[in-house]
Amino acid sequence: MTDIADQSVSTAAATTGRSLLQRGEHAKRRAASETRFRMLGLVAVMIGILAVVGLLASILSNGVSSFFQTYVTVDIYLNPAKLDKTGNRDPEALQKVTTFAYAPLISAAVEKLIETHGIEIEGLKPKDAAKIISKEAPASVRNYVLAHPSKIGETVKFDLLADGRVDGYYKGRVTMDSAKLDRNISPERLELADKLKHAGVLKTRFNWSFFTAPDASDTRPEAAGLGVAILGSAYMMIIVLVLSLPLGVAASIYLEEFAVQNFFTDIIEVNIANLAAVPSIVFGILGLAIFINFAGLPQSAPIVGGLVLTLMTLPTIIIATRAALKAVPPSIREAALGVGASKMQATFHHVLPLAMPGILTGTIIGLAQALGETAPLLLIGMVAFVREFPGAPPEGFFDPASALPVQVYNWTTRGDPAFVERASGAIIVLLVFLIIMNGLAIMLRRRFERRW
Amino acid sequence: MNEMTETATEAAVNAAASNRSVKMRGDKVGVFYGEKQALFDVDLDIYEHEVTALIGPSGCGKSTFLRCLNRMNDTIDGCRVTGKLTLDSENIYDPKIDVVELRARVGMVFQKPNPFPKSIFENIAYGPRIHGLVKSKGDLDEVVAISLQKAGLFEEVKDRLNEPGTGLSGGQQQRLCIARAIAVSPEVILMDEPCSALDPIATAKVEELIDELRENYTIVIVTHSMQQAARVSQRTAMFHLGNLVEVDATDVIFTNPSDPKTQDYITGRYG
Numbered sequence: 134m135t136d137i138a139d140q141s142v143s144t145a146a147a148t149t150g151r152s153l154l155q156r157g158e159h160a161k162r163r164a165a166s167e168t169r170f171r172m173l174g175l176v177a178v179m180i181g182i183l184a185v186v187g188l189l190a191s192i193l194s195n196g197v198s199s200f201f202q203t204y205v206t207v208d209i210y211l212n213p214a215k216l217d218k219t220g221n222r223d224p225e226a227l228q229k230v231t232t233f234a235y236a237p238l239i240s241a242a243v244e245k246l247i248e249t250h251g252i253e254i255e256g257l258k259p260k261d262a263a264k265i266i267s268k269e270a271p272a273s274v275r276n277y278v279l280a281h282p283s284k285i286g287e288t289v290k291f292d293l294l295a296d297g298r299v300d301g302y303y304k305g306r307v308t309m310d311s312a313k314l315d316r317n318i319s320p321e322r323l324e325l326a327d328k329l330k331h332a333g334v335l336k337t338r339f340n341w342s343f344f345t346a347p348d349a350s351d352t353r354p355e356a357a358g359l360g361v362a363i364l365g366s367a368y369m370m371i372i373v374l375v376l377s378l379p380l381g382v383a384a385s386i387y388l389e390e391f392a393v394q395n396f397f398t399d400i401i402e403v404n405i406a407n408l409a410a411v412p413s414i415v416f417g418i419l420g421l422a423i424f425i426n427f428a429g430l431p432q433s434a435p436i437v438g439g440l441v442l443t444l445m446t447l448p449t450i451i452i453a454t455r456a457a458l459k460a461v462p463p464s465i466r467e468a469a470l471g472v473g474a475s476k477m478q479a480t481f482h483h484v485l486p487l488a489m490p491g492i493l494t495g496t497i498i499g500l501a502q503a504l505g506e507t508a509p510l511l512l513i514g515m516v517a518f519v520r521e522f523p524g525a526p527p528e529g530f531f532d533p534a535s536a537l538p539v540q541v542y543n544w545t546t547r548g549d550p551a552f553v554e555r556a557s558g559a560i561i562v563l564l565v566f567l568i569i570m571n572g573l574a575i576m577l578r579r580r581f582e583r584r585w
Numbered sequence: 586m587n588e589m590t591e592t593a594t595e596a597a598v599n600a601a602a603s604n605r606s607v608k609m610r611g612d613k614v615g616v617f618y619g620e621k622q623a624l625f626d627v628d629l630d631i632y633e634h635e636v637t638a639l640i641g642p643s644g645c646g647k648s649t650f651l652r653c654l655n656r657m658n659d660t661i662d663g664c665r666v667t668g669k670l671t672l673d674s675e676n677i678y679d680p681k682i683d684v685v686e687l688r689a690r691v692g693m694v695f696q697k698p699n700p701f702p703k704s705i706f707e708n709i710a711y712g713p714r715i716h717g718l719v720k721s722k723g724d725l726d727e728v729v730a731i732s733l734q735k736a737g738l739f740e741e742v743k744d745r746l747n748e749p750g751t752g753l754s755g756g757q758q759q760r761l762c763i764a765r766a767i768a769v770s771p772e773v774i775l776m777d778e779p780c781s782a783l784d785p786i787a788t789a790k791v792e793e794l795i796d797e798l799r800e801n802y803t804i805v806i807v808t809h810s811m812q813q814a815a816r817v818s819q820r821t822a823m824f825h826l827g828n829l830v831e832v833d834a835t836d837v838i839f840t841n842p843s844d845p846k847t848q849d850y851i852t853g854r855y856g
Contacts, residue, residue: 301698467699472711
């Protein structure tokens with residue numbers, strides 16, 4: 134192209150005396166439109182980058198703080214008179230003692246803590262002082278006692294969660310002014326927290342339980358974690374992978390390599406393409422109707438979520454796999470058939486290995502899409518409040534669980550602003566999983582990629 | 586094409602080649618791609634231990650005919666073959682026939698060298714392995730070495746059998762493909778313009794190889810080069826618009842063709 138253009142210009146210059154250094158009217162317009170187009174592209178890219186940066190910045194600035202949590206170190210005297218009236222450490226009797234019996238122990242411990250550090254705050258009732266500790270604390274102390282009954286009667290050091298408002302105070306969510314208007318916190322308690330922090334008893338540290346703890350109720354955002362959601366999502370991904378990869382690849386190989394082109398296969402092809410574009414919530418209704426109402430599978434269970442997401446992922450995997458199979462040059466198939474390989478041998482020995490990077494990439498992209506899917510899970514009841522961890526697979530697939538994106542949705546609908554922070558934190562966790570999966574896709578692609 | 590000349594040429598060919606036996610025989614072979622007919626009633630005999638060249642302008646059906654000989658056309662959707670094609674007097678389009686077995690006996694080398702993206706060794710070992718022709722690793726090594734020797738490639742690649750076959754030069758790749766075809770001990774080797782992607786030196790080597798292979802195999806070659814047909818083949822078949830125009834000993838075709846179309850084509854008036 135350019136050669137020809139150059140030639141014609143040079144002959145023109147020779148004959149008409151025009152110079153290459155001076156642009157004609159037509160060339161000027163062409164150059165201008167090229168510049169315009171280039172600028173347009175640049176602007177589009179910039180807008181895209183800005184959007185991504187803005188999104189990440191807002192999520193990170195909101196969410197990173199959820200990975201840190203404020204704890205109070207308290208020595209609690211596990212009073213046998215309150216916890217084990219019989220005195221024989223009978224596990225059944227211990228079970229009957231509710232968290233109500235533990236709350237006074239914590240109150241007493243906090244009072245003692247204030248005393249030992251010589252803290253005096255005007256207007257702070259002793260009864261209120263213990264409210265800087267999370268409402269979750271009695272339950273965690275009780276769990277400890279049930280696990281270690283021999284410790285009853287001793288004084289044990291506990292790292293207890295601070296109340297969500299106190300935690301919010303150190304994250305800038307709660308101020309002295311807002312505390313005055315807040316029924317759940319008072320400026321006096323914040324002052325106490327400050328003094329305890331000064332004394333080194335109250336600390337903000339990395340919050341592992343955000344990844345391991347189950348969800349918590351509306352009044353105790355500080356205790357809410359992603360444990361059940363991560364496990365539920367992981368179970369669903371296992372189900373999706375195990376079902377959709379073999380099904381999808383088998384269907385693609387059949388359609389691409391074996392099926393004869395006719396009316397029937399055309400219909401299937403059109404349907405697969407359309408299925409990929411069906412709104413995900415439709416799959417949710419399908420799952421509700423077929424898997425729960427008709428087949429009688431339990432609600433909120435990863436098995437149902439996994440099945441629904443499998444149906445959603447299949448078209449993606451089939452389309453990606455077929456594209457990968459199509460990209461294998463026909464000469465490879467001919468070569469294999471030419472030496473007397475059967476169609477299946479040609480496919481499995483030569484075509485499939487060459488298509489593998491594309492298939493794996495497609496599968497992982499499909500899985501990543503399924504991991505972030507929310508709408509269909511809402512319809513099959515995975516939005517329920519689940520505090521119990523599902524059991525080990527395969528039985529665990531039938532236990533109620535949550536899922537990461539649903540947990541995000543769930544938290545954003547709650548009143549306490551502390552849940553907004555946690556929702557952003559959950560989004561970060563979700564994004565990290567997605568980045569890992571995409572990274573894996575790229576790595577596999579590099580590793581399996583071969584030239585032909 | 587009138588019936589008279591057709592039978593006349595056939596008789597002449599048969600007389601000239603009475604000392605050779607027929608390996609493959611086409612009897613009124615027709616090929617349809619969907620509704621469109623690409624080949625009309627071709628009667629052509631392929632003689633044992635001869636190189637038969639199929640010539641003719643583009644789209645004349647010579648490649649289509651070649652691909653009928655090992656049923657490679659089966660892979661094309663909507664392709665239908667009529668008439669009768671025999672290998673050692675067995676109809677290869679008989680529904681009972683095993684296509685895999687047929688292709689093991691009638692090997693093929695393609696226009697563009699298409700080695701598998703695997704090592705040189707694996708390229709050749711693949712055929713014998715899937716047909717269960719070898720019992721041990723030692724046997725396999727031997728088959729690979731012999732095949733490479735027959736294809737005249739052994740000396741060039743013996744030190745790098747584990748390197749990818751795709752890393753060889755074009756001419757070497759094509760000889761690798763020939764070695765791969767030889768490795769399954771076929772009786773007939775089909776070559777679809779095997780030198781069209783090669784330079785003159787690589788072409789000369791492959792042509793030399795074809796001449797040597799004639800001793801043990803029956804070869805059918807499609808070529809666009811008149812000189813190549815004249816150099817390597819003993820018998821030449823001229824195709825035009827899906828018809829077999831004439832077939833005769835190569836020197837007869839090139840010196841004294843009976844059909845004016847052949848005359849025009851080999852003298853370069855069209856094609």
